Amino acid sequence: MRLDKWMWAVRLFKTRGMAARACQTGRVKCEGRELKASSVLRGGEVIELPFSEGPGTRVVKVRSLIDRRVAAPLAREACEELTPPDVEESRRIWRESRSMRKEGDQGRPTKRNRRELEKGRGFFD
Numbered sequence: 001m002r003l004d005k006w007m008w009a010v011r012l013f014k015t016r017g018m019a020a021r022a023c024q025t026g027r028v029k030c031e032g033r034e035l036k037a038s039s040v041l042r043g044g045e046v047i048e049l050p051f052s053e054g055p056g057t058r059v060v061k062v063r064s065l066i067d068r069r070v071a072a073p074l075a076r077e078a079c080e081e082l083t084p085p086d087v088e089e090s091r092r093i094w095r096e097s098r099s100m101r102k103e104g105d106q107g108r109p110t111k112r113n114r115r116e117l118e119k120g121r122g123f124f125d
Contacts, residue, residue: 006066011075
């Protein structure tokens, strides 16, 4: 069973391409060695992989091999989450900090935001 296909089937990544890209960057590991997208996966292996969004590394144990995307409850049975609690805590803090950001504080202002800024500075009096 291909590694990228399994990671997509158990819903660790949204698309198979994203799973393959994570393998290409060398961030997916098993027992310290980097895995390719085409690596053969066996039951019982422990895999370290990045979260699809945000910081941290997820640790997953392969329980069973599935080659098709199945219902979420069946997908959860195919892998066992072994991620340490401190990583989960740091991800929770990261998510909360992202949700606290204002809409206008995300880079270049929109046309509407720019007009409000200019109005506040007295450019169009």
